[in-house]
Amino acid sequence: MSLRLGAIADDYTGASDLANTLTRNGLRTVQTIGVPADDLVLPDVDAVVIALKSRSIPAAEAVEKSLAACRWLEARGAGHILFKVCSTFDSTDEGNIGPVTDALRQATGEVIVLVTPAFPETGRTLYQGNLFVAGVPLAESPMKDHPLNPMRDSDLRRVLARQSEKPVGLIPLATVAAGDGAVGQRLAALAGEGFGAAIADAVFDADLEILGRAALRQRLSVGASGLGLGLARALADGPPMSAAAPFEALGGPAACLAGSCSAATLRQITAAEATMPVLRLDAEALLAKGGAVEKAIAWASTRLADGPVLVASSASPDAVAALQARHGGAVVGTAIEAAFAEIAAGLVALGVRRLVVAGGETSGAVVDRLGLSAFALGPEIAPGVPVLRSLGGTDMRLALKSGNFGGPDFFRDALSMMP
Numbered sequence: 001m002s003l004r005l006g007a008i009a010d011d012y013t014g015a016s017d018l019a020n021t022l023t024r025n026g027l028r029t030v031q032t033i034g035v036p037a038d039d040l041v042l043p044d045v046d047a048v049v050i051a052l053k054s055r056s057i058p059a060a061e062a063v064e065k066s067l068a069a070c071r072w073l074e075a076r077g078a079g080h081i082l083f084k085v086c087s088t089f090d091s092t093d094e095g096n097i098g099p100v101t102d103a104l105r106q107a108t109g110e111v112i113v114l115v116t117p118a119f120p121e122t123g124r125t126l127y128q129g130n131l132f133v134a135g136v137p138l139a140e141s142p143m144k145d146h147p148l149n150p151m152r153d154s155d156l157r158r159v160l161a162r163q164s165e166k167p168v169g170l171i172p173l174a175t176v177a178a179g180d181g182a183v184g185q186r187l188a189a190l191a192g193e194g195f196g197a198a199i200a201d202a203v204f205d206a207d208l209e210i211l212g213r214a215a216l217r218q219r220l221s222v223g224a225s226g227l228g229l230g231l232a233r234a235l236a237d238g239p240p241m242s243a244a245a246p247f248e249a250l251g252g253p254a255a256c257l258a259g260s261c262s263a264a265t266l267r268q269i270t271a272a273e274a275t276m277p278v279l280r281l282d283a284e285a286l287l288a289k290g291g292a293v294e295k296a297i298a299w300a301s302t303r304l305a306d307g308p309v310l311v312a313s314s315a316s317p318d319a320v321a322a323l324q325a326r327h328g329g330a331v332v333g334t335a336i337e338a339a340f341a342e343i344a345a346g347l348v349a350l351g352v353r354r355l356v357v358a359g360g361e362t363s364g365a366v367v368d369r370l371g372l373s374a375f376a377l378g379p380e381i382a383p384g385v386p387v388l389r390s391l392g393g394t395d396m397r398l399a400l401k402s403g404n405f406g407g408p409d410f411f412r413d414a415l416s417m418m419p
């Protein structure tokens with residue numbers, strides 16, 4: 001297997017989002033959970049997306065895991081490495097996008113790295129280095145209230161510079177519009193001036209096609225699914241495909257778990273109440289570890305025979321802030337993720353093989369606890385969210401939804417595509 005593209009994703013939902021985009025744009029792709037074990041048999045593919053849970057861990061650990069993934073991909077011949085970050089650039093002033101980019105740049109022998117989280121299909125666009133989410137500046141979007149990495153600066157040059165060893169420059173939209181040659185010249189000029197990274201503006205998929213071609217002249221780039229689209233279209237032999245083939249039906253009980261507190265997930269949970277039983281977890285009770293997990297599994301066990309259920313801890317920004325003020329943000333996040341991991345294990349013990357999980361960190365905790373090692377890509381449920389089939393181990397169908405992705409009826413839509 002000699003890979004055309006190797007990707008390192010900083011969370012599991014982001015990895016399936018990217019793998020979906022690569023697949024739809026003509027690259028046969030598989031998603032692995034961490035660096036694959038030597039005995040994991042992978043299909044013949046053009047691209048591997050290694051999913052890490054490295055977005056919100058200490059920067060040094062994120063660097064170490066990302067370098068290990070890079071070494072594995074390069075050993076399989078990956079011609080280009082994409083570090084997949086969130087389309088809302090989720091990170092803090094301590095990292096981890098900057099430190100990982102610096103380390104990968106050095107490991108790949110690059111001088112400067114093209115960076116763009118633009119993903120127009122989901123409303124993420126970049127102009128003058130400023131990120132917009134559905135037309136709203138990042139710092140005014142719901143991302144300003146994220147439980148783990150509130151984003152309160154829309155200028156990504158400043159955001160990335162605060163995390164980086166070297167200054168961060170800009171590839172303005174006018175340069176992008178002038179073509180991949182102009183982008184290459186701008187990168188070379190910035191490198192000559194000592195810049196280590198350049199934020200590239202992009203508003204339309206056509207901009208990302210140009211950036212994909214320019215990025216491929218380098219060993220490394222950093223971005224979200226939009227850049228994945230550009231890279232895949234430049235690398236693929238065939239035309240984009242409209243839809244991946246569905247997997248065979250699995251049947252049996254199905255469940256949804258939501259640990260995401262993103263605005264889209266909150267709306268989706270409310271909508272789900274019309275179509276399935278919903279258990280809203282008491283976050284204080286989960287932290288108290290007084291049997292809340294066991295009660296949630298027992299609640300599900302009496303309902304699963306009648307149809308899918310949804311278990312959610314999701315809360316409004318005010319409630320999240322109040323809980324974090326009482327216990328500390330990291331303590332809260334880790335405890336709730338651990339609770340979801342145990343609930344997922346309990347559901348699988350009850351026979352659940354079809355599972356929808358909302359939230360990147362939540363998905364990471366669940367998938368790790370279930371011991372799943374890789375996924376094949378199925379049809380797209382919503383932009384950025386494919387149906388996944390586990391490879392090796394227990395046969396399962398999953399959907400790992402990024403917090404802000406999906407329409408109001410996402411949970412119902414996902415289950416209908418995972419028979």
Ligand SMILES: Nc1ncnc2c1ncn2[C@@H]1O[C@H](COP(=O)(O)OP(=O)(O)OP(=O)(O)O)[C@@H](O)[C@H]1O
Pocket residue numbers: 011013014146147148259260261262265283313314315319320323324332333334335336337358359360361362363401402403404
């Ligand atoms: N009621 C709650 N109060 C505080 N924190 C919560 C609550 N419920 C869940 N959390 C935590 O909030 C975090 C949500 O992050 P997660 O990545 O799962 O969702 P997201 O950020 O919306 O998704 P994505 O990263 O895919 O955009 C997790 O650490 C989760 O444990």
Ligand SMILES: O=C(O)[C@@H](O)C(=O)CO
Pocket residue numbers: 011013014015017018085086087088119224225360384402403
């Ligand atoms: O890029 C995105 O927005 C998503 O793939 C993601 O990474 C959310 O966790």
